[in-house]
Amino acid sequence: MYCLVDAVAFYASAEKVFDPAIRSKPVVVLTNNDGCICAICPIARRLNIPKFQPYFKVKHLLAKHKVVIRSSNYELYADLSDKMMNVISRFCDTQHVYSIDEAFLQFNGFTPLINDWHQYGQLIRRTVWRETKLPVGVGFGPTPTLAKAANHAAKKLNGFNGIAVIDSEQARQHILAAMDVADVWGVGKRLAKKLKLLNINSALDLAKQTPKxxxxxxxxxxxxxxxxxxxxxxxxxxxxxxxxxxxxxTRSFGERLTDPVALKTALINHSIIVARKLRQQRSLTKRLLLFVASSPHESHYYKKSLVYELPVSSADSRVFAKAISEIFTQLYQHNVRFYKCGVGALELSSQQFQQPDLFAPSQDNIKLMECLDSINKRYGYDTLTLASQQQSQAWHMKRAFLSPQYTTRWQHLPKISCDL
Structure with a gap:
């Protein structure tokens, strides 16, 4: 049996964890630079607030219904995700974290110990809520795709109340018949349109097709x-x-940049993020793609990208920052109001299988990077940084409704006042 545990409106739910005053209020979370709505809590969903709409278009609607607005607090979300995954891992012998808010579970040795899957799902939900204050949906099924379908039913279909179990043919047909084919894992809207032209409208219709x-x-x-x-x-x-x-x-800026120091700082910070992600999956890269651009709505649109070939495959933040410094003058242009920039790692290879070069030794300091990552993981990202990351703050994205980073910054720790 497989299981998928998925947080309900994760970003919006995470905002309520350390702020009990808004738990019974409608809450929405905005994307980078407070651009669009990316998360809507179940209470706000009843107000028919459209998702992925630009904030300025629905600003008056949100004010009318006294909706609580929050900017994306990625530091808080990442930490709460880790806590949620740690709790979930206790209920299975194999866990696969699929995204920041969902994980697959597999029960090999646990199966003989579980008499009632629905009751077990209730235990998972109660435990996650008690220890993290995050609401989750739980779906069980004999395959990962059916577990995903059961999870969809648990959260979206009437009568399931956060838990759904596909453990019989009747349950399978009932849930799949109620699901639109676009909601099947791996199908999506574009493929669903093609399937509907063949009169395949529900998940059950798709299940009845010949695989070949x-x-x-x-x-x-x-x-x-x-x-x-x-x-x-x-x-x-x-x-x-x-x-x-x-x-x-990649990320757009909170305001247009013309200062070369600010733009260079932004590129270096993006390269540091890429390097950290490479180390997390134990990969190296030989090529870095760098790009800068002004807004396409500017009268003189400017966009330029370059590929930097590293002498030796690397995942060292210092090597990446040095590469940015070497190539920056080829990217920057005077009198351009830069709107966006980014860094990408191409042609990734495994850190485990590398053939050293006798004439071009690696500049990576693996122990130093491990130390850097462990400190930042424990005390919060950017606790320890390269000096070149802090040259300018002008490039940071706009987050006017940012909540405190309760779990990653000492100064944001929740304060409790007791009246004697």
Whole structure:
């Protein structure tokens, strides 16, 4: 049996964890630079607030209903995600973290100990709530895709109340018949449109198709999906989530930049993020892609990208920062109001399988990077930084509604006042 545990409106729910005063109020969370709505709590969803709408378009609607607005607090979300995953891991012998707010569980040795899957799901939900104050949906199924479908039913379909179990043919058909084909894991809206032209409208309609026909008409991926919907396990953890083949860090600025120091600082910070992500999945890169751009709505649009070839594959933050300094003058142009920049790592390779070069020794200091990462993980990102990361603060994104970073900054620790 497989299980998918998924937080309900994770960003919005995370904002309520350390602020009990807003737990019964509608809450929305905005994207980078407070641009669009990216998360809506269940209470706010009843107000028909549209998701992914620009904030300025729905500003008056939010004010009318006294909706609490928050900027994206990524530091808080990452820490709460770690806590939630640690709690969930106690309920299975195999866990696969799929994203920041969802994880697959597999019960090999646990299965004989579980008499009632629905009751076990209740235990998972209660424990996660008690220890993290995050609401989650729990779905059980004989394959990862059916577990994902059960999780969808637990959160979106009437009558399930946060837990759904597909452990019989009747339960499978009931849930799949109530699901739109676009809600099937791995299908999406674009493929769903093509399927609906073939009169395949629900998840059950898709499950009734011949796998070989779906492979011939679409892809081997859809063939596997059909088999999984019929209880045949086709996916393993490597299929579910492989190491990334490219890693990017990009972001638009809170305000237009003309200062070369601020732009260079932004690029260096993006390169540090890329280096950290490379180390997390034990990868190295030989090529860095750097780009800068003004807004396409400017009268003189400017965009330029360059590829920097590293002498030796690397994941060292210092090597990346030095590369930015060497190539920056080729990217920067005077009198341009820069709107966005980014750094990407291309042609990734495993850190484990590297052939050293006798004539070009690696400049990476693995122990130093491990020390850097461990300190920042314990005390919060950017506790320890390179000097070149702090040259300017002008490039930071706009977060006018940012809540405190309760778990990663000492000065933001919750304060409790007791009246004697």
């Amino acid at each position: 026909r779906m492979k011939r008409l679409f892809s081997v991926v859809l063939e596997r999906t059909v088999n999984e919907l019929n209880g045949i396990v086709c996916l393993n953890w490597d299929d579910v989530r492989q190491d990334k083949r490219e890693i990017f860090s």
